[in-house]
Amino acid sequence: MLPPCYHANVTSAKRQPQVRLEEAVLEAGKAAAAARRLDFNKYVERLIIEDTTGARAAGMAATRRLIDEHGVSLDDVEQHLDAPYGQQQPGAAA
Template identity: 60%
Template sequence: MSSAKKQTQLRLEPEVLAAGKDAAAARGLDFNQYVQRLITEDTTGARAAGMAAAQRLLDTHGDFLQSLEDELDAQHRPAVRKSRGAAA
């Protein structure tokens, strides 16, 4: 039984290949699945639709999301120690 998939060859700069493999692993995909997903999303318009939806979310709720991020940052910021003046 033969597979319907076709094999191709890519030539990538080493740092591009490493970044792609890292991105694939972060998503739980092997490199082939990652490349296939990127091509599919790009050629079907899915990526553009997702980016447009994300932009609408930011346009509508960006200020609220920024305030939440600022609150979380403040909670995790180390306390500032007040220095005492040098004794005379």
């Protein structure tokens, strides 16, 4: 659920706040936005909405439940998928 102020006036003009970030943080944010095929502004907006609405916490809780309930099975799948890479490849130096 979005904050009441977000619902109240969805068609309002967007504001342009000034935010100061360390260069490394800015570059990491831009890379994360690009990986999600979002522009940086949309990425930051989503992070704020997720954080202030509880969506982020709900997602983390769901992930924790998945790992708690199926972690062993996921580990087995990962080992199975990694197995070919642990074997000596034909023609490779020993």
